[in-house]
Amino acid sequence: MAPTITAAMTNSQEHLALNHKLRKPLVEKLRRERINSSIEQLKSLLGPEFLKQQPDSKLEKAEILEMTVCFLTQLLQQNQQQRRQLNRLKSTKACFDDNLTKAEISLSSTVQSITDEDPDCEVLWRPW
Numbered sequence: 001m002a003p004t005i006t007a008a009m010t011n012s013q014e015h016l017a018l019n020h021k022l023r024k025p026l027v028e029k030l031r032r033e034r035i036n037s038s039i040e041q042l043k044s045l046l047g048p049e050f051l052k053q054q055p056d057s058k059l060e061k062a063e064i065l066e067m068t069v070c071f072l073t074q075l076l077q078q079n080q081q082q083r084r085q086l087n088r089l090k091s092t093k094a095c096f097d098d099n100l101t102k103a104e105i106s107l108s109s110t111v112q113s114i115t116d117e118d119p120d121c122e123v124l125w126r127p128w
Contacts, residue, residue, distance in 0.1 A: 036061075042068050 039061050046068060059067075 039064050046071055 043059070043064050
C-alpha cells in the first residue's frame, strides 16, 4: 500500500514553511544586532588604538575588525618577547646563584683548611 498525503499533513507543512518565513527576518535582525554590538565593544575597548590610526574618520566594520586583528597580533608578539626575556633572566639568575653557591663552598673550605692547619689562628674578615 502506497503512503498517502493527507490534507492535514499538507496544511502543517505549509504552516511550518510560513512560520519559518516569518521567523527568518527576526532571527537575522537579532544576529546583525549581536554583530554590531560586538564591533562597537571592540571599538570602545581599542579606542585609543583607533584614534592613533585615523582620528577623524568614521571607520567601517571591516576596518575595525582588521585593526583589532593587527592589535591582537602585536600584543601576542610582545607577550612572547617578554616571556623570552623573562626566561633569559631566570636562567641568568640560576647561573649566578650556582656560581655564588660554588664560591661560598670554596670560601668555607678555604677557611676550614686554614683553621685545621692552625687551631689557634683566628680568621679575620677584612672588607678591603
